[in-house]
Amino acid sequence: MSSENATILTNSSRWPLMIDPQLQGIKWLRNTYGDQLIVLRSTQKNYLDRIEHAIANGNVVLLESIMETVDAVLDPILGRVLIKRGRAIKVGDKEVDYDPRFRLILQTKLANPHYKPEMQAQTTLINFTVTKDGLEEQLLGAVVKAERPDLESSKAELTTQQNTFKITLKVLEDDLLHR
Template identity: 35%
Template sequence: LVDKMKVDLSALEPVLKQKSTDVDALMEKLAVDQEKVHKVVEEDEALARVKAEETQAIADDAQRDLDQALPALESANQALRSLNRADISEIKSVCILLDCKPDWLSAKQLLGDPNFLRRLTEYDKDNIKPRILLKLQKYINDPNFMPEKVSLDILEELDVTMATLKEKQKKLQEVENQIKVLQEQFDSSTNEKEDLGESCAKKCNIKYTLAGKLASALGDEQVCWEESVALFEQEIINVVGNIFIAAACVAYYGAFTSHYRQLLIDQWITQCQNLNIPISSTFSLINILGDQYVIRQWKAEGLPRDTVSTENGILVTEGHRWPLMIDPQDQANQWIRSKEAKHGLKVIKLTDSGFLRTLENAISMGVPVLLEEVGLHHSCDSKTDLIIKKPICGQMLYCNCVFFKVG
């Protein structure tokens, strides 16, 4: 489990690393694009502002010149209204506009005209005759004598500059919208990265911690398992000798007491060792042929808890022939009754009238039979002897000897 957690963490690390790399790359690209766009837009906007300022400065200069000229014009008009014959000493300059010869004679006639001042103040400057304009052509042809054109050019240039500025501002808005979208993608990727990292790391750390606790808790069990594995490996090596002695025990030492049984086992072990047959030095019939679960069931069904009784139980159940049990304390009888009750045990005696028929039917049906009181006072006749000497599949015939009379 711990190894699996390590594998999961190792598998997640490249994903998180790649995600982090992608987000960092997106951040760098976003920063570069944003800086580049801002730089270009700022340059264009600065250029447009400079152009607009220059144009506005020209317009302001023109307006300032106009503002400065207006008082002079007004003063001239006022002075013109206040003119009299004594104030005018030179009139040639206006002779052309009044369609007179620019000579002294014409000037005197002009000055002698009683309507001279009125003609000056009421002069129709908007309807000057062509021939007079022709005389004024040299002044009109002067490139600097075009105030309307100059003003119009300045306004047109200002309009173009402002249109360019608006276009740049529009592009700036589009770029800012793109930057906003990229920023949202960046925020989403960052949140996804954080969620993925925190969630996966948290889950894996929890699993890893729990697995570590489990491994620590099972540390002592691991020692036991390793010892058990070593023991099982040794038992596999010794299986030939152990099974050989176990078979000998089932076949021969059922009639012996505990002391003589151990003597037989010791001699058999020594003989096997002399013949280089692998065998356990601490041989135990219970460990070789016994099943702890089955033995616990036997004890729950009434089998005595001593070692000899447990070995006898193994001999009764593992032997290929029916067992003859010497049972003065009736312990084996009670155990067999309890053990085989669920299998429909038939209990009979040699003195029963239908004993032989019951025995034959039970054997043919595979039902266990307990034959009681087999001893010196009740010996088997020839028919019974023939039946019980036959090989019985399932080992379901038990002969119970209640007592022996000796001497």
């Protein structure tokens, strides 16, 4: 997973929606968050209660295997519709205290899903689908790392710089727009 995708998963103002047919993204998330990741499915009996608990405690929730539509009760969460001066969020008929550390990550196994425009506006799509070009790039990286580690470390350093510059550019653009 690229560091750009890692930044989107942790710092975006919209919830990440992972298109992950081969489950590579879930594997990465489990390695990254470990036991702190709460994994739920909308088919589980008490999943809404567990989401409410996670919202109040600032946990990271992975809602896996969603389809092209999600339960309407999740709309206020997806839209981050906060009430009472940003301190609570309505889930169903309950008001739940909102901890700003709360993160919701959505995942689908569908290879080419079609979501409603509202859903796309509330999420950032991250496509983890493995492609031939992606595999070739990974294999080339492994060969270069074995034969020319100096070039691989230089590439890693330049990639880190490029991502830092992208983040800085985004922050500066946001700052300029808020003036």
